[in-house]
Amino acid sequence: MITENDLQSRVEITPINGSEIEINMGPHHPSTHGVIRFILFLDGEIVVRAVADVGYLHRSIEKIAENLPYPMFMPYTDRVDYVAAINCNLGYALAVESLAGLEVPERATWLRMIGAELNRINSHLIAVGALAMDVGATTPFVHAIREREYILDLLEILTGTRMNNNYVRFGGVCQDVPEDFFKKTEKFLDHFVLFLGEFNRLLTTNKIFLERLINVGILTGDQALGFSFSGPNLRASGVGHDLRRIDPYCFYSDMEFSVPVGSGVKGTTGDSFDRFIVRIDEMLESVKILRQIMSKIKEGPIQSKIPRKIVLPAGESYHRSEAPRGELGFHIVSDGKSNMPYRIKIRTGSFAAMTSLSELFKGMMVADVVAYFASLDVVAPEVDR
Amino acid sequence: MTSLLSENPNSYLIISVLIFSAGMFTVLTRKNILAIIMGIELMLNASALNFITFSFFRKSTLYSGHVFAILIIVLAAAEAVVALAILLAIFQQRKSVMTDDISDMKG
Amino acid sequence: MKDAIFILVAVFAVGGALLTAASQSIINAALGLLLSLISIAALYIFQSADFVAISQILVYVGGVMVLLLFSIMLSSGSTDFFKNNPAMKVFPALLIVVVFAGLAIYALFSANLTFYPGQYGPSTREIGNLFLKDYILVFELVSVLIVVMLVGAGVMLRKELVRKAVASDGDSKDEKENKK
C-alpha cells in the first residue's frame, strides 16, 4: 500500500494544474476485480500519470509456508489463485515432487491434467466474461458463468469441492473418479464447443466490442518480455511461449495441441483484442487436450507410497508450470533438516501483469484503462498472495 | 384594461426593470467573469421580456417582438459560448477567472 | 387564480435575479439565474408567446446554463466568492442601479403609452413567416454568426493552440525578466 510519501517519491509530482484531477480507482471499484488500487491523474478523460498500488489482499501465504510441513501447505495454494486452484496445487506438487524424487502413478497424472485443463477453461471463461462485462456487455458474462457452473459440477465429481479444490497430493491425487465422470465430461465438451462458437459470434462480430478492444493497450513482444509477461498475455503479443511445450511436465509432451499466438487479426499484434481471442482459442485447445486425455486414460493406482515425513535436500530450486495466468513458479529453499521449507517464493503471472500498468496507462482514456486491465486478466489474490 | 395583474402591461415592464437592475448590479460589482456573464444574460432577458410585452399589448397580431426576442436568445447563446470559450482558454493559462488577474492589456 | 400564479412566477423571476446579484457563491448565483430564466419563460407563456418560451428553455436552460455550470465546475477551485470590483464598490453600484430603475419606472408611467388588451393565439406560423419574409437578411446573418461562433469557440479551445499560447507567454515573461 502506498503512503503519501511513497507516492511522492514514485511519481514525478508536478503541481496539478487546473484541468488535471487526481482520482483513486479502487481499492473498491467494480472493475478492479478484487482489491487493487490505481491512482490516476486525469486530464479530462485522459490519464496523464498512473500508479498501480498492490497489497490490499496480502495474506502472507509465503510466510505461512515457512511454518507448515510441506503437505499442509497444499490447501493454501488453492488460495493463491482461487479461480484456477488445481493449477496451483499442481505447480506446488510438481515442485516438491521433483525435489524429493517422488513417483507419481500414471492415472494420477492423467487426473491431474484433467483437473488442470478443466480449471484452465474455467479461468479463461471468467477472464473473457469479465472483459465483456468491463466494456459494458453484461449478458456474455452471465453466459460464461453459466458454462462455468457445468465445469464446477464436473470438478465437484472429480475433487469433491467446487472451488478451492485441494485435489493434488504428493505422489498422486486425493481421490479417484466414478466411471460416469468421463461420459459427463465428454458430453460437456461437445456442448461447450458449440457454446464457445456462439459466445464468440456474439462478441467478435460486434462492432462496438471490437472498437473498444482493437488497438487498445498494444504491447509488442519485446515490451511484453520486458515486463516479464507470461502465459496468454505474452502469447497475445506474438511470442509462442508455452511451458507445456517448452518445458513439458506431466504428459503434455505426448499431447497434440497448438499454441495460439496473437497475430493482430483485427488490429495490431498485442492489443487487447488479441489477448481476448488468444484466450478463446486456448479454451478450444484445452478441449482438444481433454479429449486426448480421456482417450488415453487407463485404470490404475492413484497414489504412490510416499514417506510420512517429507524432508527436502538442502538447497534451493525453482519449478515452473503453465497456469491460466502465465508462469506459476515455486521457488523452494530448504535447509535439509526440517520438514518445513526455509522459504517459499511464488511467482505469478498476475503480478507481472501489474508491472505494465503505470507505463501503459499513460495517454489512455478511463474506459481504455478498464478495458486494458480487464484484458490482462489479473486476479487480485494472485497479485498479493 | 382589466384589473388582472397578469393582463396589465405595466406589471411585466416593472418586472423587466427589476431584472435588468439586478443584472446591472451583478455586472457592476462582480469580479468573477462567470458572474459578469450571468449579469449580462439577465439584462438581455429583461430586454427580451420587454419586446414580448410590447408585441403582445401594443398590437397582438404584430409578431416582430417575438422575432426580436428569438434573435436576442440566439445572440445571447452565441455570446455566452464565445465568452465561456475565452474564459476557459484564459483559465487554462492563468488558473484564474477574476478580472483583476487579466489586466495585461492595460497600458 | 391566474393572478396568483402570475405573482408566484413574478416573485420567482425577480427573486432569482436578486439571488444572482447578491448571493455569496457562484453556484447559488447560477441557480438564481436558472430560476429566473425559467420564470421568464413562464412570463412569455402568459403573453401567448409559447414558441419564444420554449426557445428560451431550450437555448438558455439546455444550452447556456449547462455551459455556465460546466465552466463553474471546470474552474472550481479558483475563488468563487463575492468580491467587489476595485472600480465599483457596492454602494455606488447600488446607487446607480436604483437611479436607473427609478428613471425607467418614472419613464414608464409618464410616457402615457396606449395599450390594447392582448389576444391569445398560436404564434409559430407567424414567426416563421416573418423570419423568411421580412427578416430574411437578419436570419441569414444570424446563421453566419452561429457558424463563426462555432468555429471560433472550437479554435479557441484547441489544446495545442492553448499550449502554444502558454508557451509563448512563458517565453515573453522570461525575456522580460532577462531584460530586467
Place this chain on the structure above:
Amino acid sequence: MINLIYMFVFSLVYLLLLALTAGILTYVERRIAGRMQSRIGPNRVGIQGILQFIADLIKGVQKEDIIPADAYAFLFKIAPYLVFMGVFLTLVPIPFGAYTLMEDLDVGIYYVLAMASYVVIGLMIGGWASNNKWSLLGGMRSAAQKISYEIPAALGVFIVVIMSGSMNFQKIVAAQGASPVDWFVFRNPFTFIAFNLFFIASLAEGNRVPFDIPEAESELVSGYNTEYSGMRFLFFFLAEWGNLVVIGALVTCMFFGGGSFWYEWKISIPAPGRDPIVFEVLGFLWFLFKTFFFVFVIIWIRWTLPRLRIDQLMDICWKYMVPIGLISSLGIVIWMYFIPENSTIDRIVRLTLTSLGAITVLYFKYRVYKNLKITKATIYANPFV
C-alpha cells in the same frame, strides 16, 4: 377554478399512472434481462414477482438518506427531483389517444426537446454536488453527451415537422395513417434516416446502453448517482424508466402512426358515425402496444451491446449523425418539392421501403433460427417459468 382543480387532479392521476408504469417497467426489464441471461429474474413477490417493484420501493423508502459530509446539501437534495420533473414534464403533450392527453400544445415536439435538455441540469448538479470525482466525471460526461445528441434528435424531429407541416403531435399523427405504408418510417428514405437518427439519439439522451457512459458502472462506479441512496436514488431510476416510455411514445407518435389503427380512421379526426369512446380505447391500446414494443427493443439493446467509449460516442454524433441529419433535412425539402404526396413515385417508394422493412424482419427471424440450429439450443417460449 373548477378547470384548475380538474387540471390538477388529472395531472396527479397522470403522474401516478406513469410512476406505476415506470415501476412495472423495472420489473419487466429485469425479467427480460433474466430471460436473455438464462436465468429467471425476480419471481418471489406476488404472482411471478409482479410486486417486486413495490417491495423495492418500500425498501428504498426505508433506507437512510445519506448525504455526504462534504456535499453541497441543498443541490444534492434537489437534483433527483429536477431530473424526475424534467422527464415527466415531457409527457404533457404526448397523445395517448385523441382525448387522452394533458395539453394539446401547439409546439408539442419543440416542448419535448426543451424538456429533454432541461434534464441535463439536474444530472450535472447531482454530479457536482456529490463532491465525488467519479460523480463529477459522470455529470460532465452526461452533459457533454446530452447536449451533443440533442442535435441529431432535433434534426430527426425537424424532418418530421417538415413532412407533417406542424409541431403539434395530433397533426403529426394525423399526417400519417394506420397502415405501415402510411407511416413516416417507410414514407421515404429521408424519414427513415430521421427515424434512425431520432431513435439512436434518444437512446443517448436516455443514458441507455450502448450510450450509458455517464453511469458506466465498470468505469465510473455509478456516475452521477454514486453517492445517492434510498429514495433519491430511486427517483433517478424512476426518471430513467419513465424516459423509456417517453422515448417509445415519441417514436410511435412521430414515425409509427400513433394510435391510428383503422384504415380510414385517424386519431384526431374520428370518422362520423363511429362511437368515439370505443375508438379512443382501442387507439389507446394500440398506441400502448407500439410504445411497449419500442421499450422492449430498448431493453433488448441494453442487454446485448457493450458500451462505447466517450470519444467514439462523440465521433458517432458529430462525424456521422449530424452530417447525415443535415444532408437528409436538405434532401427532404427537395423530395417534397419534386415528388408530391400520392404520386406514382411516392407510392412505389413507400411500398418498396415497407417491403424492405418486412424482409429485414423475416431475415432476422431466419438468422435467429439458424443460430439456434447451430448451437442446438432449445428455445423456451413460455415467459412464466
